[in-house]
Amino acid sequence: MNVNFAERAHNHNWKLDPIVRSLLDTDFYKLLMLQFIWKNFPKTHVTSEIHNRTLTVRLADRISAAALRDQLDHVRNLRLRRSELVWLTGNTFYGTKQIFHPDFLHWLEHDFRLSDYEIIEPQQGPNVGQLIIRFSGLWTEVTMWEVYSLAIVSEMKTRSALSTLNELELDVLYARAKTRLWDKIELLRQVPDLRLSDFGTRRRHSFLWQEYCVQALATALNGDPRNPASEARFTGTSNTALAYKHDLEAIGTNAHELPMALAALASQGSDDDLRSSQYRVLELWRQSYNNELLILLPDTFGTTQFLQNAPDWVARWTGERVDSKDPFIAGDEYIAWLLQHGQDPRTKRLIASDGLDASTIVDLHHHFHHRIRFSAGWGTLLTNDFRDCHPRGPGAGQDTFDPISLVCKLTSADGIPTVKLSDNPRKSTGPADAISRYGRVFNSPILPELPVLV
Amino acid sequence: MNVNFAERAHNHNWKLDPIVRSLLDTDFYKLLMLQFIWKNFPKTHVTSEIHNRTLTVRLADRISAAALRDQLDHVRNLRLRRSELVWLTGNTFYGTKQIFHPDFLHWLEHDFRLSDYEIIEPQQGPNVGQLIIRFSGLWTEVTMWEVYSLAIVSEMKTRSALSTLNELELDVLYARAKTRLWDKIELLRQVPDLRLSDFGTRRRHSFLWQEYCVQALATALNGDPRNPASEARFTGTSNTALAYKHDLEAIGTNAHELPMALAALASQGSDDDLRSSQYRVLELWRQSYNNELLILLPDTFGTTQFLQNAPDWVARWTGERVDSKDPFIAGDEYIAWLLQHGQDPRTKRLIASDGLDASTIVDLHHHFHHRIRFSAGWGTLLTNDFRDCHPRGPGAGQDTFDPISLVCKLTSADGIPTVKLSDNPRKSTGPADAISRYGRVFNSPILPELPVLV
Numbered sequence A, B: 001m002n003v004n005f006a007e008r009a010h011n012h013n014w015k016l017d018p019i020v021r022s023l024l025d026t027d028f029y030k031l032l033m034l035q036f037i038w039k040n041f042p043k044t045h046v047t048s049e050i051h052n053r054t055l056t057v058r059l060a061d062r063i064s065a066a067a068l069r070d071q072l073d074h075v076r077n078l079r080l081r082r083s084e085l086v087w088l089t090g091n092t093f094y095g096t097k098q099i100f101h102p103d104f105l106h107w108l109e110h111d112f113r114l115s116d117y118e119i120i121e122p123q124q125g126p127n128v129g130q131l132i133i134r135f136s137g138l139w140t141e142v143t144m145w146e147v148y149s150l151a152i153v154s155e156m157k158t159r160s161a162l163s164t165l166n167e168l169e170l171d172v173l174y175a176r177a178k179t180r181l182w183d184k185i186e187l188l189r190q191v192p193d194l195r196l197s198d199f200g201t202r203r204r205h206s207f208l209w210q211e212y213c214v215q216a217l218a219t220a221l222n223g224d225p226r227n228p229a230s231e232a233r234f235t236g237t238s239n240t241a242l243a244y245k246h247d248l249e250a251i252g253t254n255a256h257e258l259p260m261a262l263a264a265l266a267s268q269g270s271d272d273d274l275r276s277s278q279y280r281v282l283e284l285w286r287q288s289y290n291n292e293l294l295i296l297l298p299d300t301f302g303t304t305q306f307l308q309n310a311p312d313w314v315a316r317w318t319g320e321r322v323d324s325k326d327p328f329i330a331g332d333e334y335i336a337w338l339l340q341h342g343q344d345p346r347t348k349r350l351i352a353s354d355g356l357d358a359s360t361i362v363d364l365h366h367h368f369h370h371r372i373r374f375s376a377g378w379g380t381l382l383t384n385d386f387r388d389c390h391p392r393g394p395g396a397g398q399d400t401f402d403p404i405s406l407v408c409k410l411t412s413a414d415g416i417p418t419v420k421l422s423d424n425p426r427k428s429t430g431p432a433d434a435i436s437r438y439g440r441v442f443n444s445p446i447l448p449e450l451p452v453l454v
Helices: A005-013 A028-040 A065-076 A082-090 A102-110 A145-162 A167-189 A207-221 A240-246 A257-266 A271-288 A303-308 A312-316 A327-340 A358-368 A432-442 B005-013 B028-040 B065-076 B082-090 B102-110 B145-162 B167-189 B207-221 B240-246 B257-266 B271-288 B303-308 B312-316 B327-340 B358-368 B432-442
Strands: A045-052 A117-120 A132-138 A196-198 A234-237 A319-322 A349-352 A373-378 A406-413 B045-052 B117-120 B132-138 B196-198 B234-237 B319-322 B349-352 B373-378 B406-413
Touching: A028 A102, A028 A240, A028 A257, A028 A271, A045 A145, A065 A117, A065 A145, A082 A102, A132 A145, A145 A406, A167 A207, A167 A358, A167 B167, A167 B207, A196 A207, A207 A234, A207 A240, A207 B167, A234 A240, A257 A271, A257 A406, A271 A432, A303 A327, A319 A327, A327 A349, A327 A358, A349 A358, A358 A373, B028 B102, B028 B240, B028 B257, B028 B271, B045 B145, B065 B117, B065 B145, B082 B102, B132 B145, B145 B406, B167 B207, B167 B358, B196 B207, B207 B234, B207 B240, B234 B240, B257 B271, B257 B406, B271 B432, B303 B327, B319 B327, B327 B349, B327 B358, B349 B358, B358 B373
Parallel strands: A196 A234, A196 A373, A319 A349, A349 A373, B196 B234, B196 B373, B319 B349, B349 B373
Antiparallel strands: A045 A132, A045 A406, A117 A132, B045 B132, B045 B406, B117 B132
């Protein structure tokens, strides 16, 4: 009797179920970096590429290039909605009003566009069976592709796996994943002063699942009804659309693409120019953001050399994000370095963000609590942990929901190849000769390879 | 845009969310017994009572008598729908057509009614805090109350516990219960020749959850797509409404109320009359069902005396249901007894139905496979296993979804108290002096008490 005829007909009419439905469906730091690039490097051309480090998963067998193109083109046609712009204009981020300049927002509304792209299906070499997407254009046109394209490929892989399941199996899959998620939340809920946020946009199972995870964390960890003034343990989400929709803090500052691009541009000059570019980016950032948002990301060319060679003013920054080094070691190293530079670590922030899961987050909290203000950026194992949840598993071929190590990295700036050394050789990128020069210039020791799950 | 205004308004208008919505929402054996009573005992008056053997759970704290009355009255106003009657008339049950006589169906359509009832809230004694419902009237008016009232009380207890949870907690609860259910189904799926059916109506979490469990079993265990002729491992459900709705076999034959009533009526006579009443009920059943549906239920006054004293023709019946004795022991005893009487156990059926869970079902299957045709009637731990699923658990007060031992038993027939001895003293019912006489007459040994979970 209560059939919604219009809805049912509409569901028949779907041409596309878009994965990214808003330009805000990206990590907040992309918007901060976009403003930085718009202000400082409006003419720089770059290329970037998305590829899959988990070579055992042949993406081209699961995702058609045509369907991928439909999803990417949908994003190219999106515009910021008026209410989204009003929110970016009027909202307070990190306690700061008007973090986005009116001129930038005007440009974002009227002139922002995403670059063209090409989809490459290698027929030989290690990437046979993979899909590579290459973006080229002005840096302001390319940078935003990173999170959109990663989230699209990740969710298309999910949809391919979902399409093999019947209704009951789909239900079982999500029941298992929810049970898993809730067990993790139970673990985190035992720890009173924990601080964590969602960093899981790029390799999420799907947008709706990320939204579910974020709402679960917010409900379970925040707002003790007996103590409304209690501090939020779930401090926010990197996903700007979710922060907007659910009144959460948008979290994040910057990423490796800034020091990588600045190093590439500096690499035409002397070794000293190259070496000092990793601090020049900090200086530019600080100026661009009026001494706010001062979080170091020291691992682009090796953390130890970064800290040892840093000018004194670097120690006055607010904190450090650890992204490729063992976070227990990296945090201890940062604390020791702060003390050497006369800084009180208890006033500084340490953010771990590399492949974390709930138990490691708890261990890290206990290791650093009262020594430094620790917080965790919980990524893929928050928003895409479906390991062993396959309804026909465990068994061969039942790992189709397991997350893969998808990355999107800058490959060149103004025609010059970019390099990332990182603290984990498995995460290094760039041509061999350039990696070799950077290794010499930055005098970075060869660290042991750590397994990369996601 | 696609708001269904009518549905939304309708949801605001709800006066009652009925628990029992069809007179078919009962165990199939109640309909078979109703026809038996209608045919053989149309003038007999009985009383029956529902009470909760789990005294630690104070039902009156969770269920209001007024709301209970609303639910019970709703059932009293139900009538069989035309299509339900057509189905009862035309469907084949246990391979037999027209199992229900046209005269009975005519009576069921036009003259069937449910008796009045009273709700008792004891103010002292062991049942303080409990709700007892007493039904009195013609046996044909009282008998059907059993499953309706048990299912109503069980689901009202569920609703009371659900009302304390927020939306996320509700979601977590069901995710955990589904994960639990699926783990059990995985276990059962490993066993190729297993046979089981749903016996979980009376103490179910809710109607919708029972329906979910039944559909999950049917989907997972039946219809191997590579072998459409493969035998169903999930053989059906005792719930007539679900059998009707989902094209499943309706399962069940008869229960203790028949030998209990016949014994009470015979107890006015000699000890021999009383003793032989347990076989007279079989004779009447066989005549009523034209030599079909010949499943023994031997434990009403003790299984061992029942088998030892049985006339030879009893061994020719099709099988036995074990409901209160350890099913490994009871099955072995039945097999030995069949062999003594020259019967081949491999042609007989053994049905276990008392507090089973998946692992015990698998163990029983392996114990009896190739020796007798074993099948399991899986009840409360199929349709109401929410132990440790509470979203705020484990902890005190987080067991509100645990099943309780709700029973509805005949207490008198034509004014004479009824007695059940059973193979487990914890399941015996009746006044002490009557139990004492029955114990002497049936010469039933005192067996050890077994814990009663459900």
